[in-house]
Amino acid sequence: MSIQGGKYGTALQAASQAGNLEIVKLLVEKGADPNIQGGKYETALQAALQAGNLEIVKLLVEKRADPNVQGGKYRIAL
Numbered sequence: 001m002s003i004q005g006g007k008y009g010t011a012l013q014a015a016s017q018a019g020n021l022e023i024v025k026l027l028v029e030k031g032a033d034p035n036i037q038g039g040k041y042e043t044a045l046q047a048a049l050q051a052g053n054l055e056i057v058k059l060l061v062e063k064r065a066d067p068n069v070q071g072g073k074y075r076i077a078l
Contacts, residue, residue, distance in 0.1 A: 012024065012044045028060075034060045
């Protein structure tokens with residue numbers, strides 16, 4: 001679930017940036033870690049925030065995405 005590579009780092013990061021709520025839910029339910037770092041946005045939470053996908057932001061925070069993780073293009077989610 002957490003294989004990394006490419007522009008977005010992980011499938012969860014790509015789905016979060018693209019606004020695909022159903023895929024994000026599925027990946028998290030299957031064990032994808034929302035705090036894995038890598039790719040352009042560093043975390044799934046940063047990817048969702050950058051794209052303005054607020055429903056995904058809420059879901060990721062509920063699933064323990066850490067808003068204090070730093071790195072990537074925008075450095076920090078908050």
